[in-house]
Amino acid sequence: MTNPVHVDAPAGVPFIDITREFDAPVSRVFAAHADPALVARWMGPDGLSTDISEWDFVSGGRWAFAQTEPSGETYGFRGTFHTVRPDELAIQTFEFLGFPDVVSVETLRFVDLGDGRTRLEVHAVYPSLEARDGMVASGMEHGLTQGYAKLDDLVAD
């Protein structure tokens, strides 16, 4: 039994909205975003090593990480944490260095649903529609094996 992820890329506006619930209290979901040791354990695609060089999860902090394919190819990502309020909110910029100078602004809301459950709401704003579609596509290319193997990954419990 898993919680579904809702991803919406509405037509005509350069936004992406992601909503996902977790069977864990808001403090733990927030901690999983705040602590780089924990982030490294879930952020990266399977089979890629994620190397977090900076992760200062406070207002005005910086973050940077790189993912390396088994082939040795490396992809870098970086940004800043503009506003961070514990167990509530994080506003950050996001740049995929394979698509330089295209920076999105991501607002993450950590919503306490009570009963030890949490809803994560992510709203990402891109500089243009083309940037949204192109950057996400190129950012998603790597780390995903072609064909149906990706569905195999989803089967892992």
Place this chain on the structure above:
Amino acid sequence: MQGDEDERLDRAFLALADPVRRGIVARLSRGPATVNELAEPHAISLQAVSRHIQVLEQAGLVTRTRDAQRRPVHLAPEALERLTAWIDRYRLVHERRFRSLDGLLAEDPTQEDPR
């Protein structure tokens, strides 16, 4: 047009939202299989597996041949191909990522290194 496409994608994702059905699709990605073969790894009844296959069929993700003896189930690769539009890949990436996060959150907090 856009609405149809959305509806079709939603059906496919709904079909793939179930771990047993994803298991079936993953198994079929390695070649056609009978209902019995598909049921084997799962601790559920043949009937339940048949129902899962029906859902996948209705979503256009699998087809069944009219081979009277075996009626093997085949993956419909073109349907899955359509799921590789960027937004779908994006969704799959997040799905996988959040499942990893679920696993981490399910751990006993006392096991984690104190910060």
